[in-house]
Each structure stands twice: as structure tokens, then as C-alpha cells.
Amino acid sequence: MRKNLIIPFTLAFTLGLAGCQSGESDSAADGAESTAELQGTVLARVNGEAITESMLQQHVDQRTGGRGGELSPEMKRNLLNELVDMTLMAQAAKDEGYADDPQVQARLESIRRAVLAQAMVEGMDPQNAVTDEELQSAYEEQYTVDAGKEYHARHILLEDEAKAKELIAELQGGADFAALAQEHSTGPTGEKGGDLGWFAPDQMVPPFAEATRALEKGGITEEPVKTRFGWHVIKLEDVRDAQPPALAEVEDQLRSQLARTKIEDRLDSLRTGAEIAYTDNAPEGIGEADAAGAEEGSDGENGSED
Numbered sequence: 001m002r003k004n005l006i007i008p009f010t011l012a013f014t015l016g017l018a019g020c021q022s023g024e025s026d027s028a029a030d031g032a033e034s035t036a037e038l039q040g041t042v043l044a045r046v047n048g049e050a051i052t053e054s055m056l057q058q059h060v061d062q063r064t065g066g067r068g069g070e071l072s073p074e075m076k077r078n079l080l081n082e083l084v085d086m087t088l089m090a091q092a093a094k095d096e097g098y099a100d101d102p103q104v105q106a107r108l109e110s111i112r113r114a115v116l117a118q119a120m121v122e123g124m125d126p127q128n129a130v131t132d133e134e135l136q137s138a139y140e141e142q143y144t145v146d147a148g149k150e151y152h153a154r155h156i157l158l159e160d161e162a163k164a165k166e167l168i169a170e171l172q173g174g175a176d177f178a179a180l181a182q183e184h185s186t187g188p189t190g191e192k193g194g195d196l197g198w199f200a201p202d203q204m205v206p207p208f209a210e211a212t213r214a215l216e217k218g219g220i221t222e223e224p225v226k227t228r229f230g231w232h233v234i235k236l237e238d239v240r241d242a243q244p245p246a247l248a249e250v251e252d253q254l255r256s257q258l259a260r261t262k263i264e265d266r267l268d269s270l271r272t273g274a275e276i277a278y279t280d281n282a283p284e285g286i287g288e289a290d291a292a293g294a295e296e297g298s299d300g301e302n303g304s305e306d
Helices: 011-020 026-037 055-066 071-095 100-127 132-144 160-171 179-186 208-214 247-271 286-305
Strands: 042-046 049-053 149-158 193-197 225-227 229-241
Touching: 026 042, 042 055, 042 071, 049 055, 049 132, 055 071, 055 193, 100 247, 132 247, 149 179, 149 208, 149 225, 160 229, 208 229
Parallel strands: none
Antiparallel strands: 042 049, 149 193, 149 229, 225 229
């Protein structure tokens, strides 16, 4: 049964080594132990090293993606035993010198920085909460200022270009589009007279969308339109201004987008105030690319002010 517990070890085992880096003294370890005990109720000790309630909760979150909910007593026992095993392996790794390996130390440092960065992002949420005014402004900018057009069209889908041209000739002679679609279209809308309902251009493949946009209301394509589905004869029934979604439908999406923007702005300010020097060992051109990006951003801001 324990073999099934090996898989989740990778991250937690690596984190378990975090306190075992080269040069760590016993007194430092004792200090870390005291700190661990302050973080929650001690659930177990492994060779004197505490495993706390908060450590178990972190492990639960890692294993369940933060969707642990209410765990059964059996599941909690299993997860606590995983932590015990991880602690044993981390202690053995320290004793056997793995913590002194430069690659292990590099991985530990990378994980430490990632955890701190994530903590900062999570800590920014309350102080950078998206306001209702910001939400409304973003909604109006993205969905109501230029909502675009929606089209109501019919089409007849055919496998043969020559047949499509024949039907266009019949339509130009006064034939009923819906009747021809019901009789000849190979598409699923044929039985409905080729009626596609209302759609935005980006819902259709580009050749179809372009041909539809080029038509006047009531117009029919003079030539068959080729797409990966076959040959189309298209009739534009009507055009209207696009109907934007209600704010409630896109609120979560907009809040996430605005929150990301705030984080990116904070990162930009950190970069601006930092001294970042790439060495000759860094990937070729990285400094030049960053400088070019900064210059473009500056030019863009100047242009928007004119």
C-alpha cells in the first residue's frame, strides 16, 4: 500500500529538504522546529521533528488542488502518514548528504522563491481589490463601446462547385432559397431551409464570415464560397448591432483580468526600481529584448497622449 504514496512525494519531499540546506546548524534546526510548532497544533513527531495541523492542511491543498472539502477520518490518516513518510525521507536525505548537492540546492531555492512570490500575489488581493467602478469601466470598454455586428444568414452547403453555380443561377431567376436548401444542402441546417440564425463573424470560418459581411441585406453570393466544409451559397437575411452579454455574465472574467493587470503593474514597478544585470552566461539577446520591449512601451504611451 505504501507504494501508492510515493507519487505525491516529489514536491513535498523537495520542500521537506528546504530546512536541510548545507551548513544548517542544529540550533537553526531547533529554531525551525519551534517556528513549526507555532504554526499549529502538533499532530505527530518524527524523530523529534513536528508535523502540525497547518502542514497537514498545506499537504491536503497540494494533493487536492485546494478542493479538499471535508475529508473523511481515513483520508486524513492516510495524508498524515504521507507526511510522516516524507519527513522520514527528508531526514534520511539530509543524513546521506543529498541536501549538499548543488542541483538539489538550486531546486530548493527555486521553490522557495516561487512560494514567496505566490504569497505576495495572494497577499495583494485584499489591498488591490477590484472596485465596482473599475469593473463597470472595463465592461463598457470591452463590450459596449464597439460591440460590432451580428448577422442572420442562410446557406446551402454543397460538395460540388458546379452545382453551387447552378443553384445561384436558379436563385437569381427567382427560386426560393429555403426550398433549395431543403432539397440540396448537405449541411445539418438544410432541413431548416439553411437557417443559421444570428451569429458574430468570428463564430464562422474566415471565408464564410468575409462573404457574409460583404452582402447587403437580402443579398445572395454571386459566386460559391469555398471553405474546408465544401462550397456555400449564402443569403444574408438581416444585420443588427451585437448584443453584449450582461455584466453579471462576465463579471468573474473581468475581475480576474483586472486583478492580473494589477499584479502585472506591480511587477512592472518592481522591475523599474530594481537593478537587473544579465551576465554573459544568460541566454543570448535577453537584455536587448527587454530593452526593446521597454522602449516600445514608452513609444506607445507617448502616442496615446498625442
